[in-house]
Amino acid sequence: MPIDIYSMRLSPPCRAVLMAGRELNIDLNVKTLDLSEGEQLTPEFLKLNPAHTVPTIDDDGFILWESRAIMQYLCNQYAPDSTLYPREPRARALVDRWLNFDMGLLQSQREALFTKLFSGVDPPEDKVNAFKNNLKLLDALIGDNKYLVGNNLTIADLSVLSTTIVLEKMDFDVKDYPNFKRWTATLSQQLPYFQDINGFDMKAEAMVYIEKIKAKRAAQQNAN
Ligand SMILES: N[C@@H](CCC(=O)N[C@@H](CS)C(=O)NCC(=O)O)C(=O)O
Incomplete structure (x- = not known):
């Protein structure tokens, strides 16, 4: 059963976990959240992760967030002898x-x-x-x-x-x-x-993301 990962590719912690998954040959099923649209703030996602951050994984009902804890878990659970997280x-x-x-x-x-x-x-x-x-x-x-x-x-x-x-x-x-x-x-x-x-145009994607967030903040300020 693949592990679901809520992710956004611009996010460094998400890309770290995705690379660890590839290195360990673990099937990660990516569910992209658009943070600029606030998709991490829906009631459904907040139930999974009250800290509303990506990456978050759902491994057959076991929910975990914080990228470094996720990588440690993947190694401990699925590849305990891997040198990716040495046991010594x-x-x-x-x-x-x-x-x-x-x-x-x-x-x-x-x-x-x-x-x-x-x-x-x-x-x-x-x-x-x-x-x-x-x-x-x-x-x-x-x-x-x-x-x-x-x-x-x-x-x-x-x-x-x-x-x-x-x-x-x-x-x-x-x-x-x-x-x-x-x-x-x-x-x-x-x-x-x-x-x-x-290997995607991170700069261009980051600039679009930032402009969207800025526009949302400005609209919110105008509404207040
Ligand atoms: N320490 C956390 C940081 C996670 C984090 O800050 N993720 C950002 C994207 S890079 C996020 O989800 N932001 C959305 C929010 O805080 O609402 C980790 O390593 O997983």
């Missing part, structure tokens, strides 16, 4: 550390890059610096390594890759982060499902 406690702890780091990275990326697109206002300098410091740290920790943890691809790579591929797609200059740049290029070419999941 210290290797697993390092993967978990990256997954936690990635939550902060995504948030800082949103604050540094997307604030202006949504509001027209430049982000505060400290937010931009916080994001650049995160990237600097990521770059330093990648160093010469092919993967974030050990010698195998893990869900940490998929999560961070899905977050940061937005930079390339939005034409953000990453020349100051050469290790990160090489790691991204290598994984993008190596993962056979990468293009299927990430």
Whole structure:
């Protein structure tokens, strides 16, 4: 029985889970929600996920949201021996550390890059610096390594890759982060499902999405 995943392809956490599904050969049945139309706020979806976020999965009645928890669950439940989420406690702890780091990275990326697109206002300098410091740290920790943890691809790579591929797609200059740049290029070419999941015009789609949200907010303000 396929697992339903409520998803939107622009969303980095959704793309991370979709890549994990492909890596594990798990059949994920995508149910697209258009967040710009508020489809995550319907009573039916709120019953599944009161936090109204994608990705959310429904595995034969077991509902789970939060992308990193979903990837951990898919590995634990369907591929407990997979190196995608190593069992050895210290290797697993390092993967978990990256997954936690990635939550902060995504948030800082949103604050540094997307604030202006949504509001027209430049982000505060400290937010931009916080994001650049995160990237600097990521770059330093990648160093010469092919993967974030050990010698195998893990869900940490998929999560961070899905977050940061937005930079390339939005034409953000990453020349100051050469290790990160090489790691991204290598994984993008190596993962056979990468293009299927990430190979669309993210920038154009993001701009349409942002304009729709802005128009809705403006209409709401006018109505109040
Ligand atoms: N930490 C969550 C973040 C999920 C999240 O923020 N999803 C956004 C799309 S990227 C969303 O569903 N936003 C709709 C909403 O909050 O109403 C995860 O990793 O799953």
